[in-house]
Amino acid sequence: MDEFTVRNEQYEAYVREHYASVRFMDTIGATITALRPGFCELSAPFRKDLGQQHGFFHGGIVATLADTANGHAGLTLVEQGQGLITVEYKINFISPAAGELLIARGEVLKPGRRVYISRSDVFARQNGAEKLCATSLATWAVIPR
Amino acid sequence: MDEFTVRNEQYEAYVREHYASVRFMDTIGATITALRPGFCELSAPFRKDLGQQHGFFHGGIVATLADTANGHAGLTLVEQGQGLITVEYKINFISPAAGELLIARGEVLKPGRRVYISRSDVFARQNGAEKLCATSLATWAVIPR
Amino acid sequence: MDEFTVRNEQYEAYVREHYASVRFMDTIGATITALRPGFCELSAPFRKDLGQQHGFFHGGIVATLADTANGHAGLTLVEQGQGLITVEYKINFISPAAGELLIARGEVLKPGRRVYISRSDVFARQNGAEKLCATSLATWAVIPR
Amino acid sequence: MDEFTVRNEQYEAYVREHYASVRFMDTIGATITALRPGFCELSAPFRKDLGQQHGFFHGGIVATLADTANGHAGLTLVEQGQGLITVEYKINFISPAAGELLIARGEVLKPGRRVYISRSDVFARQNGAEKLCATSLATWAVIPR
Numbered sequence: 001m002d003e004f005t006v007r008n009e010q011y012e013a014y015v016r017e018h019y020a021s022v023r024f025m026d027t028i029g030a031t032i033t034a035l036r037p038g039f040c041e042l043s044a045p046f047r048k049d050l051g052q053q054h055g056f057f058h059g060g061i062v063a064t065l066a067d068t069a070n071g072h073a074g075l076t077l078v079e080q081g082q083g084l085i086t087v088e089y090k091i092n093f094i095s096p097a098a099g100e101l102l103i104a105r106g107e108v109l110k111p112g113r114r115v116y117i118s119r120s121d122v123f124a125r126q127n128g129a130e131k132l133c134a135t136s137l138a139t140w141a142v143i144p145r
Numbered sequence: 146m147d148e149f150t151v152r153n154e155q156y157e158a159y160v161r162e163h164y165a166s167v168r169f170m171d172t173i174g175a176t177i178t179a180l181r182p183g184f185c186e187l188s189a190p191f192r193k194d195l196g197q198q199h200g201f202f203h204g205g206i207v208a209t210l211a212d213t214a215n216g217h218a219g220l221t222l223v224e225q226g227q228g229l230i231t232v233e234y235k236i237n238f239i240s241p242a243a244g245e246l247l248i249a250r251g252e253v254l255k256p257g258r259r260v261y262i263s264r265s266d267v268f269a270r271q272n273g274a275e276k277l278c279a280t281s282l283a284t285w286a287v288i289p290r
Numbered sequence: 291m292d293e294f295t296v297r298n299e300q301y302e303a304y305v306r307e308h309y310a311s312v313r314f315m316d317t318i319g320a321t322i323t324a325l326r327p328g329f330c331e332l333s334a335p336f337r338k339d340l341g342q343q344h345g346f347f348h349g350g351i352v353a354t355l356a357d358t359a360n361g362h363a364g365l366t367l368v369e370q371g372q373g374l375i376t377v378e379y380k381i382n383f384i385s386p387a388a389g390e391l392l393i394a395r396g397e398v399l400k401p402g403r404r405v406y407i408s409r410s411d412v413f414a415r416q417n418g419a420e421k422l423c424a425t426s427l428a429t430w431a432v433i434p435r
Numbered sequence: 436m437d438e439f440t441v442r443n444e445q446y447e448a449y450v451r452e453h454y455a456s457v458r459f460m461d462t463i464g465a466t467i468t469a470l471r472p473g474f475c476e477l478s479a480p481f482r483k484d485l486g487q488q489h490g491f492f493h494g495g496i497v498a499t500l501a502d503t504a505n506g507h508a509g510l511t512l513v514e515q516g517q518g519l520i521t522v523e524y525k526i527n528f529i530s531p532a533a534g535e536l537l538i539a540r541g542e543v544l545k546p547g548r549r550v551y552i553s554r555s556d557v558f559a560r561q562n563g564a565e566k567l568c569a570t571s572l573a574t575w576a577v578i579p580r
Binding site for chain 2: 018027049
């Protein structure tokens with residue numbers, strides 16, 4: 001959306017350190033593939049043990065990536081000493097998450113004093129082409145770290 | 146809510162067979178622990194590789210259980226030859242998912258002709274006591290199986 | 291859900307005074323018909339100018355009542371000097387809002403320090419019988435009044 | 436998002452006729468101010484009787500415009516003989532709806548066979564400048580008209 005004010009010059013180190021502490025992201029093989037103020041992209045390669053009944057990415061993986069991209073987009077904008085916790089999100093599933101790579105792109109809509117609002121789109125890449133498979137809208141509460 | 150009309154006498158076999166085909170549920174160690182018309186309970190023991198930064202269940206696991214409990218509650222009520230796909234859900238996180246067991250209880254609010262609506266609560270059991278950690282509200286589309 | 295702690299003994303006066311200041315509730319003819327800690331019920335009689343294409347209550351009226359019942363349920367539990375603002379809500383429409391009276395019942399799920407979570411069901415009363423027509427799940431931020 | 440396929444050459448007449456049949460839109464003084472395939476803009480001038488406690492547009496008006504813009508964006512894309520009903524939506528409130536005009540812009544994200552997904556942003560215009568005050572994400576079911 002708009003340009004964002006960075007309140008923590010060390011945001012990249014902070015976001016990456018936070019991400020590294022989340023064990024489940026390692027479990028599913030997801031990594032940060034782009035990061036800038038107000039934006040975070042995550043990617044995870046397909047594995048059969050992440051699949052649902054048709055061999056596509058399970059909706060739980062899609063939601064996990066959508067949520068985590070939203071949160072880490074937000075973390076680029078908080079002050080030192082602040083963190084964010086998920087209050088809630090909504091996710092709409094748009095097409096099957098079929099492909100070799102799942103990509104979530106989260107962006108902040110509003111970095112408020114008490115509450116952050118962010119949005120992410122999730123794409124499945126199949127044979128090199130990306131297709132939108134889900135979109136989410138999320139609310140975060142600002143907390144002391 | 147209300148009593149439900151069962152349209153498929155073999156619903157239990159169908160729901161369990163469908164569940165068994167979802168690889169990711171096996172990956173996270175979740176099992177069906179209660180099932181009746183319009184209702185499904187899932188449980189998953191804590192493992193460190195399912196954790197977030199504080200060693201609680203990751204929000205992605207909470208959402209996965211909430212979503213899957215909703216869907217399998219719905220599948221108890223569909224006709225033979227019908228299935229359900231997640232259209233969307235919203236989940237509110239209420240308290241940290243800290244404990245040895247995560248339990249999701251999904252119930253159908255409306256089994257419609259085109260659309261099902263369901264709701265689930267997720268509880269974390271710690272030292273034997275259950276605490277509500279999330280609640281979800283979901284929409285499903287009826288599709289041919 | 292649980293029993294709630296009342297933090298403001300004058301909560302009823304506060305909630306009713308707040309309600310009276312919201313001009314749009316007067317415009318649509320909605321009144322508080324029940325109030326207790328953590329709970330608020332609103333009712334609005336049908337009028338043609340509140341209708342949609344089939345002569346039922348418009349979805350905007352359903353959402354307005356759902357939202358306002360949630361908020362005023364929450365306001366029964368805040369401390370003196372605190373208020374609540376809507377962060378977001380989701381509403382599922384379950385059946386047509388056809389009838390002579392629309393009734394929304396909101397209850398608090400979690401009265402947190404920073405954030406309140408509440409839920410409401412909306413019923414249409416037709417020939418004396420109530421039917422569930424919508425359900426909502428909402429998030430509120432605690433603010434200084 | 437993408438370019439859309441128009442399935443009903445008379446879509447504009449159909450959408451405007453449908454809109455005219457919704458009495459509540461007339462009650463609040465909202466009109467269609469832009470319409471094209473997959474997109475609908477609605478606007479409503481401020482009136483005191485549409486206000487909340489601070490004299491801004493009430494959240495119910497914001498939600499009504501968000502929802503109606505989503506639905507009428509969708510109606511531009513349905514086949515002759517089809518309609519849409521709101522299944523659910525989520526709305527995040529981002530800033531106070533303060534100003535002389537409220538504008539909702541809805542766009543279709545996916546016009547599916549059974550389900551449409553759409554999104555709208557709501558802006559308040561104050562002294563000529565627009566400010567984003569809410570964003571919504573909605574699901575619609577395709578029904579026979």
